Amino acid sequence: MMQLKDLLTAKKEIILTKWIDLLLGTYSIDAFHIFKNQKNRFANPVGFNVKHGLEEIYDCIAAEGVIEEIPSVLEELIRIRAVQEFTAADSISFIFAIKGLVNTECGKEGLTDYHNDWMNFEQRVDSMALTIFDLYMSSRERLHSIRVRELESGRHILTDGLKCASAIIKQNQKQINT
Amino acid sequence: MADTKVEQMSVNVVKEPSLMTGAVPTKDWMDVPAVFKPGNYCYPGKPSIMEYHNNHTLPGLFGEAREFAYEDEDWKLPENWKEIIINGIKERLDKFRSFKVYMDICVRCGACADKCHFFLGTGDPKNMPVLRAELLRSIYRNEFTKAGKMLGRLAGARELTIDVIKEWFMYFYQCTECRRCSVFCPYGIDTAEITMMGRELLHLLGINTNWIMEPAANSNRTGNHMGLQPHTFKQNAEFLLDDIEEVTGVRINSLNFNRKGAEVLFIIPSADVFAEPGIFTFMGYVVLFDHIGLDYTISTYSSEGGNFGLFTSNELMKKLNGKMYAEAKRLGVKWILGGECGHMWRVIHQYMDTMNGPTDNLEIPKSPLTGTVFDNAATTKMVHISEFTADLVHHNKLKIDKSRNDHRTVTFHDSCNPARAMGLLEEPRTVINAVCNNFYDMPENTIRESTFCCGSGTGLNTGEIMDIRMRGALPRANAVKYVKEKHGVNTLACVCAIDRATLTSMNEYWNPEVEVAGISELVGNALIMDGEKERESGLRFEPLAGTEG
Numbered sequence: 001m002m003q004l005k006d007l008l009t010a011k012k013e014i015i016l017t018k019w020i021d022l023l024l025g026t027y028s029i030d031a032f033h034i035f036k037n038q039k040n041r042f043a044n045p046v047g048f049n050v051k052h053g054l055e056e057i058y059d060c061i062a063a064e065g066v067i068e069e070i071p072s073v074l075e076e077l078i079r080i081r082a083v084q085e086f087t088a089a090d091s092i093s094f095i096f097a098i099k100g101l102v103n104t105e106c107g108k109e110g111l112t113d114y115h116n117d118w119m120n121f122e123q124r125v126d127s128m129a130l131t132i133f134d135l136y137m138s139s140r141e142r143l144h145s146i147r148v149r150e151l152e153s154g155r156h157i158l159t160d161g162l163k164c165a166s167a168i169i170k171q172n173q174k175q176i177n178t
Numbered sequence: 179m180a181d182t183k184v185e186q187m188s189v190n191v192v193k194e195p196s197l198m199t200g201a202v203p204t205k206d207w208m209d210v211p212a213v214f215k216p217g218n219y220c221y222p223g224k225p226s227i228m229e230y231h232n233n234h235t236l237p238g239l240f241g242e243a244r245e246f247a248y249e250d251e252d253w254k255l256p257e258n259w260k261e262i263i264i265n266g267i268k269e270r271l272d273k274f275r276s277f278k279v280y281m282d283i284c285v286r287c288g289a290c291a292d293k294c295h296f297f298l299g300t301g302d303p304k305n306m307p308v309l310r311a312e313l314l315r316s317i318y319r320n321e322f323t324k325a326g327k328m329l330g331r332l333a334g335a336r337e338l339t340i341d342v343i344k345e346w347f348m349y350f351y352q353c354t355e356c357r358r359c360s361v362f363c364p365y366g367i368d369t370a371e372i373t374m375m376g377r378e379l380l381h382l383l384g385i386n387t388n389w390i391m392e393p394a395a396n397s398n399r400t401g402n403h404m405g406l407q408p409h410t411f412k413q414n415a416e417f418l419l420d421d422i423e424e425v426t427g428v429r430i431n432s433l434n435f436n437r438k439g440a441e442v443l444f445i446i447p448s449a450d451v452f453a454e455p456g457i458f459t460f461m462g463y464v465v466l467f468d469h470i471g472l473d474y475t476i477s478t479y480s481s482e483g484g485n486f487g488l489f490t491s492n493e494l495m496k497k498l499n500g501k502m503y504a505e506a507k508r509l510g511v512k513w514i515l516g517g518e519c520g521h522m523w524r525v526i527h528q529y530m531d532t533m534n535g536p537t538d539n540l541e542i543p544k545s546p547l548t549g550t551v552f553d554n555a556a557t558t559k560m561v562h563i564s565e566f567t568a569d570l571v572h573h574n575k576l577k578i579d580k581s582r583n584d585h586r587t588v589t590f591h592d593s594c595n596p597a598r599a600m601g602l603l604e605e606p607r608t609v610i611n612a613v614c615n616n617f618y619d620m621p622e623n624t625i626r627e628s629t630f631c632c633g634s635g636t637g638l639n640t641g642e643i644m645d646i647r648m649r650g651a652l653p654r655a656n657a658v659k660y661v662k663e664k665h666g667v668n669t670l671a672c673v674c675a676i677d678r679a680t681l682t683s684m685n686e687y688w689n690p691e692v693e694v695a696g697i698s699e700l701v702g703n704a705l706i707m708d709g710e711k712e713r714e715s716g717l718r719f720e721p722l723a724g725t726e727g
Contacts, residue, residue: 031301034292042621045298045656076659079688083648084300085218139687143648146683147641 004117007106008062015101019054022101023094026086046080053077054094061098061124067131075135082139092136095129207303208316208331211341212348214248217645220351220387220638222246227392228384235398236493240391241384248347253340255383260338264321266379271322277375280367281318284311290359290369295631296352299649304349307359307369313346314376347385350376352646354635355489355521356594361627373636378491386490390637394486397498401481402448408435408478414451415476418461422702425719427711432468433476436509440475441546443506446517447483447675450696456678458717459518459696465717466567466698469705470547470575474515480505483519484675488529489637496533499525502560503537513543514560518696520674521635523562524599531557548573562596564673567701568605571612577706580615582713584723586669587616588700589661591654591681592629593674603627606673609697613704618665624657634680647680648687655688662689670694 008015024032024047035047056071081091102121223231228243246254256262271278290307292298297305304310312334319326319335326335336342355370363369380386396405406414412435423429434440446463450456467474480501487495506514516522540559543552550569552561570576588610596602603626610617624630633650661667670681670692681694703716714725 027301028303030291030303030306031297035301038292040623042624042653042657042660043292043298045652046301048656080299080652083645083687085302085645142687143644146686147644149686150641150679150683 004106004114004121005062005064008102011105012058012062015105016055016058018101019058019098020051022097023050023054026090049073049077049080057095057128061121061128067124067127070131070135078132078135079139082136083143088136092129092132095125095132099125207309208336212345214348217643219248219348220389220640220643222248223386223388223391227388227395228386230395231391235395236497239491239493240381240386244384253385255340259383262382263338263379266382267318267321270375270378276368276371280311280372281315283365284308284315284367287364289362289364293359293362295356295358295633295653296650299633299652305352310349310353311369311372313349314372317342343380343383343385346376347380350380351387351638354631354633354638354650356631356635357598358594358628358631361598377489381491387637389640390486390489394490394494394498397482397486401479401501403482403484403486404448404452406448406481411448411451411478411481415460418457418464422461422465422717425715425717426707426713428707428709430464430468433464435476435478437475438509440509441473441512442515443509443511444474444476444515444517445480445483445502447519447522448481449675449679450517453679455682455694455699455718456675456696458699459678461717462696462698462700462702463517463563465702465705465707469707470570473546475509475511477505477509483517483522485522485525486637488521488525495525495529499530500534503534506537507539512541514540515563515566516560517563518673518675518698520593520595520676523602524595526558526560527600545569547575562600562602562605564602564605564609564697568608571608578613578704579706580613580704582703582716582722583614583700584616585716585720586614586700587618587665587667588614588669588671589618589620589658589667590625591632591670591672591677592625593672593677594629594631594635596673597629598627606697609701610671613700618661618667620657620661624653630654630657632677632680632684635676639676639680648684651684651688655684658685658689658692662692668692671697671700673697
């Protein structure tokens with residue numbers, strides 16, 4: 001009987017295809033077809049990043065040893081999900097879906113005999129989930145800091161500021177009145 | 179596997195098509211209402227602003243000024259709202275031949291479906307240009323075609339309801355009128371004009387956004403989006419001369435305002451005198467004009483190139499645009515030079531001559547330096563700064579030290595309107611290549627006529643819809659990321675003021691290492707000025723290559 005890690009490698013294509021379909025299935029049916037079939041990465045940034053992002057995550061999970069570096073495509077994928085119309089949970093729940101997919105595809109052959117393998121797999125998915133949670137939060141925080149920066153550098157600096165002579169006059173009048 | 183939740187989820191994965199509980203529509207699009215929640219819509223015009231428009235700008239176009247919120251069930255529409263819309267459509271079908279044609283000729287081939295940056299960023303089918311247009315066509319069919327009246331939904335028709343109006347607002351304000359989809363339409367349908375009609379109709383009911391209506395009111399009153407009064411506008415511009423002096427060692431004395439008898443009237447997007455990074459672009463203009471000794475002036479009356487009327491109604495667009503010719507006439511200039519503005523050029527190139535031309539007092543633009551006659555601007559009398567600069571480059575009229583931009587590895591974002599509405603494709607690249615050693619274009623299907631929008635045009639550049647903006651900007655950012663990783667690009671050049679502001683935010687989210695710069699800033703960096711000191715920094719005080727640390 002094969003070890004789980006070997007199974008994960010052997011069944012990569014079928015599991016990954018299902019995982020990609022599952023994630024793309026969170027978009028509308030029209031978008032699903034376009035995101036799945038348009039091969040040009042510039043004409044289809046969501047599809048490209050989903051495919052490559054999930055593959056990178058899969059390879060990380062299927063590999064052994066410590067996950068040292070966050071794959072850049074994964075980061076991009078989470079940045080995309082973080083600004084789309086999903087709840088926070090729906091944005092990142094795809095990571096937990098891999099457990100079910102792997103269970104279905106590899107379960108019969110590896111479930112009972114390699115308990116430690118499964119524990120290790122679960123741990124790697126969970127650790128990736130935490131990484132994704134961090135990425136999601138940093139994306140949202142980045143978004144809000146951009147909004148604050150836009151406000152800070154925005155119109156009120158000029159219209160309410162001291163550079164505008166009419167504002168100075170208004171302010172002087174206020175001071176005189178009080 | 180002791181966690182029951184995880185087990186349950188695994189079961190779901192096997193049995194269900196999706197884990198997600200998000201709002202993925204499974205119904206026909208006509209049966210999916212628009213849902214307004216914080217972050218997915220722009221705020222309505224303030225009553226005081228709308229009262230100003232109704233009393234002073236153009237009475238009768240903007241519905242009743244009132245306090246309401248888009249998240250409320252009741253938008254406080256007038257009782258006869260339906261009649262207003264139907265009459266509004268009829269009036270426009272009679273008035274605009276293009277609108278009538280676009281309502282009839284679409285065969286729903288789907289060529290446009292995957293071309294919109296908002297669709298590519300959201301996956302929302304109503305952001306497919308064909309479906310966005312169907313939002314309006316379905317009502318047109320129901321009210322104005324026999325097939326629609328008889329067959330209803332079978333013929334793609336539907337009844338006009340309040341939900342339709344809400345849906346229009348949601349999706350006609352998720353279109354930036356960038357016209358990328360039009361490039362791919364075999365019939366040449368200009369979907370931007372459908373959005374324009376949709377917005378005009380909504381305005382009749384007082385449905386609008388403050389981010390557009392307030393700058394439009396300011397433009398009408400004081401001449402520019404921020405409502406800067408003449409002295410403030412002048413003061414801000416002059417303040418930048420101090421910065422130029424600090425960087426170059428040269429005090430520029432040629433900047434002037436409202437000077438009668440100048441040869442050229444120079445009109446810029448007003449953001450260039452107060453907002454980063456536009457101010458650096460402005461510094462570049464001023465350095466260039468001083469360098470070549472151009473006889474020009476800037477108006478504090480026609481102090482805005484941008485025209486938020488384009489995003490509102492054709493009448494307001496015409497009124498705001500009229501200032502350009504009026505001021506050119508008052509000052510007695512020969513022709514008009516326009517700065518790095520985006521939608522200004524759509525208005526000028528495609529509408530100005532029809533709306534406010536032909537002028538009787540201006541001449542066909544001719545460069546005083548090279549003698550080049552700009553025949554392409556024979557009717558509008560207005561030349562783009564990149565055309566003008568490219569011509570100077572072509573005739574070797576500029577003293578240039580390209581190495582002063584060696585700290586920048588540049589790519590160019592073809593701003594939608596200059597690219598698609600006036601065909602300005604080569605000139606910016608000519609200029610960039612003349613003043614920079616390191617230039618790399620983004621992939622072919624993301625530039626020139628196929629350029630992707632910044633995602634924040636047509637008055638969508640407001641903070642309350644930051645999520646939507648970032649989604650819309652994804653295709654553009656995705657291409658920028660590619661050249662950043664492949665060539666080390668650190669500067670995204672463009673020729674649009676909205677771009678300069680919004681691409682900066684876009685990059686802060688998607689590509690934090692990439693700065694945004696107007697092309698004229700790069701020109702200003704490279705020009706060798708008479709009497710200058712040894713340059714250590716660029717116009718934004720950034721260290722030049724070889725002078726860091």
